[in-house]
Amino acid sequence: MQIHLIETANNFKKLREKIWECGWWKLEEDKARKLIGGHIYFHKKRSEPSFYGGSIRGYRVKQEEPNQGRIIFEFEYHSACRGIKTDKNGWSIAKKIVQ
DSSP states (O other): OEEEEEEOOOOOOEETTTTTEEEEEOOHHHHHHTTSSSSSEEESSSSSSEEEEEEEEEEEEEOOOSOOOOEEEEEEOOGGGGSOOOOOOTTBBEEEEOO
16 A cells, blocks of 8 residues: 655654654544555645655554644655656545555
């Protein structure tokens, strides 16, 4: 599985070499769990190719406000996840999950 996300706030946090976090995404926890091992792609706009991404290593649920209950993904950056396009179908607000 893979997820495409619209990220315009530059909400990335480096955890260690090539390992990053990005959040706070409105997503059900069972869907986040199924995405582990898949790829994450970040786009500025739906119509633009991804500018960043990687393989999803895990996630956590934000415990405090603001954005309590939202998903924060941990991923390993891969340069191959840049420049990936996706069609306009299947987007739900700022995210698109592909099986």
